Amino acid sequence: MEVAKIENLSRIYTIGQMETRALKNVNLSIENGEFTALVGPSGSGKTTLLQLIGCLDQPTSGKVYVNGKDVSQLNRNQRADMRRGAIGFIFQFFALIPTLTAYENIEMPLLLNGKNPAERQARVKEMLKAVELEDHSHHRPDQLSGGQQQRVAIARALVTQPALILADEPTANLDTPNGKMVMETMVRLNQETGVTFVFATHDPRVIQYARRVVTLRDGMIESDESGLAANPETFAESSMMI
Amino acid sequence: MIQLIKMAYRDLGRNRRRSFFSALALGIGLALLLLMASVIQGEMRSSMDMSIQLQSGHLQVRSVNYDPDKNSLAWEDLVENPEQVASQISSLAPVKAASPRLFASGIVSVADETAGVSILGIDPASEASAPYRDGLVSGDYLTADDREGVLIGRKLADILGLSTGDTISVMANTSNGDVDEQIFTIRGLFATGSPYYDQTTLIMPISKAQAITQTENHASTIFVLLTERDMTEPVVAALKSDKLEVVTWRTMNELITQVEQMSSGFMIVIYLIVLGITATVIVNTLVMAVFERTREIGILAAIGMRGSRIMAMFFAESTLLALGGILIGLVLGGIMVAYATYVGFYIGDFGIEGLLIGDRIYAYLTLTDAVSLIITAFVVSLLAALYPALLASRMEPVTALHSGE
Numbered sequence: 001m002e003v004a005k006i007e008n009l010s011r012i013y014t015i016g017q018m019e020t021r022a023l024k025n026v027n028l029s030i031e032n033g034e035f036t037a038l039v040g041p042s043g044s045g046k047t048t049l050l051q052l053i054g055c056l057d058q059p060t061s062g063k064v065y066v067n068g069k070d071v072s073q074l075n076r077n078q079r080a081d082m083r084r085g086a087i088g089f090i091f092q093f094f095a096l097i098p099t100l101t102a103y104e105n106i107e108m109p110l111l112l113n114g115k116n117p118a119e120r121q122a123r124v125k126e127m128l129k130a131v132e133l134e135d136h137s138h139h140r141p142d143q144l145s146g147g148q149q150q151r152v153a154i155a156r157a158l159v160t161q162p163a164l165i166l167a168d169e170p171t172a173n174l175d176t177p178n179g180k181m182v183m184e185t186m187v188r189l190n191q192e193t194g195v196t197f198v199f200a201t202h203d204p205r206v207i208q209y210a211r212r213v214v215t216l217r218d219g220m221i222e223s224d225e226s227g228l229a230a231n232p233e234t235f236a237e238s239s240m241m242i
Numbered sequence: 243m244i245q246l247i248k249m250a251y252r253d254l255g256r257n258r259r260r261s262f263f264s265a266l267a268l269g270i271g272l273a274l275l276l277l278m279a280s281v282i283q284g285e286m287r288s289s290m291d292m293s294i295q296l297q298s299g300h301l302q303v304r305s306v307n308y309d310p311d312k313n314s315l316a317w318e319d320l321v322e323n324p325e326q327v328a329s330q331i332s333s334l335a336p337v338k339a340a341s342p343r344l345f346a347s348g349i350v351s352v353a354d355e356t357a358g359v360s361i362l363g364i365d366p367a368s369e370a371s372a373p374y375r376d377g378l379v380s381g382d383y384l385t386a387d388d389r390e391g392v393l394i395g396r397k398l399a400d401i402l403g404l405s406t407g408d409t410i411s412v413m414a415n416t417s418n419g420d421v422d423e424q425i426f427t428i429r430g431l432f433a434t435g436s437p438y439y440d441q442t443t444l445i446m447p448i449s450k451a452q453a454i455t456q457t458e459n460h461a462s463t464i465f466v467l468l469t470e471r472d473m474t475e476p477v478v479a480a481l482k483s484d485k486l487e488v489v490t491w492r493t494m495n496e497l498i499t500q501v502e503q504m505s506s507g508f509m510i511v512i513y514l515i516v517l518g519i520t521a522t523v524i525v526n527t528l529v530m531a532v533f534e535r536t537r538e539i540g541i542l543a544a545i546g547m548r549g550s551r552i553m554a555m556f557f558a559e560s561t562l563l564a565l566g567g568i569l570i571g572l573v574l575g576g577i578m579v580a581y582a583t584y585v586g587f588y589i590g591d592f593g594i595e596g597l598l599i600g601d602r603i604y605a606y607l608t609l610t611d612a613v614s615l616i617i618t619a620f621v622v623s624l625l626a627a628l629y630p631a632l633l634a635s636r637m638e639p640v641t642a643l644h645s646g647e
Contacts, residue, residue: 056544056639077548084546091643095541099252104245109545111245156545 002068003164003196004030004053009062011048011219022048024219025062030164030198035190037210038200044216046200047168053198054087054166055079067163084112088157090167090199094149096141102152103128103137109160127155130192131185147178151185158189167199171206183209246551250558253531264527265563269570271520272619275513276575276607279615281582282509284606285599286502290495292436292598294471295373298494301466301474303331303340306487308462310494313345313360315417315455321486324461331466334480336473339369342461344451348414350394350444355402359394359444361414363451363461370465374432374445381406381430386447391429395440397591399431406430412444416456424454435600437591517619521626524563528556528630539634540642549635556634560627564620571619579607 011023023045030036030053038046051057052064055071056079063072067086074082088109089095096105106127110120128134131151141149150170157165167186171179187209190197199206207213212226254261294300304310307319314320321327324342331340344363349356364371366384375383379396392412399405406428413423426446433440452458468477474490481488492499532539539552582605589603 051640054544056643077550080543080546080548082546083544089544091541091544093537095537095544095643097249097538097541099249099256108245108542112546112551 001032002029003032005065006053007063009052009064010060011052012060021219026221028214028221030196032196033194034196034212035187035210036198036212036214037207038198038214038216039202039207040216041202045219046216049216050166050168050198050200054089055082084109086163088160088162088165090153090157090165090170092169092172094141094153096149096152098141101138101140102133102144105152106155106159109156113160123159127159130189131155145178146174147181150174150182154185158195162195164196164198167197169201170199171203179205246554246558249555250562254559254562260527261563264523265566266570267523268520268564268567268619268623269574271516272568272571272615273575273578275516275615276571276612277578277582277605278512279509279611280579280605280607281603282505283608283611284604286498287606288600288604289498289598292600293495293498294491296434296439296598298491299370299465300468300471300491301477302489302494303327303464303466303481303486304462306485313347315346315415315457317417317457317460320457320460320462321464322460324464328464331464331481334477336468336470336477337466338469339467341365341368341370341465342448343463343465344448344455344457345462346414346451346455348412348444350402351411351413352402352404357398357402360442361451362443362445363448364445365448370467373434377432377434378430379433381428384429384445384447386449388429388447389450390427392426393430393432393445394428395443396431396433397437397440401441404428414454418456422454436598437601439598513615513618517622521622524560524623524626525629528560528627529633531559532630532634536637536642536645539637540639543637543639544643553631553635556631557624557627560623564623567623568616568619579605
């Protein structure tokens with residue numbers, strides 16, 4: 001089943017009189033349960049593609065479908081509703097609210113979805129356990145390490161049980177051990193919950209974890225390789241290589 | 243909602259100094275307005291009370307021909323058999339005191355000094371004359387049969403260099419258009435609290451005033467005090483007559499009422515200016531918060547927070563700032579109003595005919611004024627949050643997320 005589909009997608013940024021074509025007629029389909037990397041150098045369009053799939057931005061032309069729904073022309077509120085319901089985000093800079101504790105950061109999407117306190121408490125505790133941060137629930141981001149903060153971000157992204165998690169350079173601000181921990185957490189959750197992960201990266205250490213690698217260059221898909229790290233042993237070997 | 247308020251509280255705590263000074267600005271503005279409102283209200287009430295006690299009474303019964311601006315002494319313009327009329331009026335339930343009074347123009351002379359005065363003939367024993375009895379600062383009070391004694395205001399005495407026991411010459415108009423002059427002895431000095439009144443009024447028993455002005459058995463007016471200020475209607479209805487008119491304190495104090503209305507309108511403008519200035523502080527605080535937290539706003543939008551909820555976040559911060567400012571304002575304002583209420587401010591000699599002003603202003607804060615100011619301050623603070631809240635809610639998530647990169 002397709003979680004996300006892109007048809008002839010283009011995005012042009014206009015700054016003053018300068019036009020920049022970030023994406024050029026891209027076509028892509030993401031299936032349920034994938035663990036896919038969008039790779040490419042800076043300016044290749046991978047972040048733009050992620051933002052368009054995640055309804056953070058609107059295409060200049062083309063279509064974007066999430067869970068079968070055309071999200072290309074939704075208004076701002078409709079896109080917010082879509083993100084709240086079906087999509088989770090993990091950012092390079094962790095993106096936690098500094099005045100909220102780890103518990104409260106993870107709880108925020110559930111609050112926005114109008115869940116009752118009992119449901120929220122049960123779900124947040126479940127996610128804290130999943131990312132192994134039960135003992136840090138009351139800590140604020142400035143009291144957590146980079147890796148811990150990113151795991152809180154992962155928990156927040158997953159707490160509403162979205163169909164799709166989009167991660168933009170999730171390990172870029174982490175050292176190697178923390179980066180490894182974060183990627184292993186993402187892999188484990190992908191396997192345990194079946195949630196689809198799509199992450200943008202140019203870090204070869206991270207690409208190793210992906211089962212599918214879509215390479216972009218100059219706003220177009222250059223290659224699309226599947227079956228990578230499909231063998232669990234290969235997965236383990238890939239992990240040990242980092 | 244609780245989460246929103248919790249976030250707002252913590253967000254304000256990120257820069258406690260800035261938040262405190264924002265609230266303080268609102269608090270000082272509110273405190274000053276409470277003081278202004280209470281001083282104006284106190285002064286208006288004081289003027290009205292003073293005018294009722296000294297000049298207008300709650301009612302006056304006078305001839306339909308009488309013009310108070312001319313102080314006519316012609317018999318056809320005066321009340322005949324005033325004691326009888328006063329006695330009839332006194333029998334009505336809401337009436338506390340009814341006393342005949344005679345007004346005449348005069349000149350006081352002593353050595354080379356002269357001063358124009360209003361001669362006021364009173365019944366010294368009447369309850370209506372209590373302000374003069376209670377305001378005596380030296381000497382003795384008058385008796386009804388005193389043919390040579392007068393009371394003058396302390397202010398007039400100071401100007402003419404007079405004291406109790408001194409003799410003065412008083413020249414008064416008479417009913418037939420002539421002038422009569424007689425020598426009087428100052429029995430005592432009075433101080434009513436209104437320097438203007440004290441400077442321009444000379445008091446004698448009404449029988450003597452009638453004699454000097456040749457208006458025997460006549461009075462300018464029957465001065466009436468009621469048990470309740472607002473009981474004028476039934477008394478007016480009971481006193482309807484072809485020859486006499488009944489004038490209420492509201493009519494006689496139109497100038498005070500108009501000044502009060504004008505000052506109320508003026509005060510609203512002052513309120514808005516002061517609160518507008520303090521609101522700009524809140525706008526500045528919140529706009530800075532929006533720009534400092536642009537990326538955070540992008541995060542919240544990215545996880546699905548709608549623009550309206552982002553707006554609500556900033557309104558929550560503005561609400562907390564407003565509540566803090568109002569609390570500060572009530573404390574500061576309470577202290578200042580309490581001082582002004584019990585100690586007052588000395589303002590010296592003010593007042594004109596028709597608008598008596600005491601030499602000391604005391605504040606009087608009404609619940610209506612306090613509540614309306616608090617609500618206005620709160621609403622202005624919320625309005626101040628509108629621009630920053632709109633700014634935050636309309637940010638594109640993509641742009642906000644990448645700000646600062």
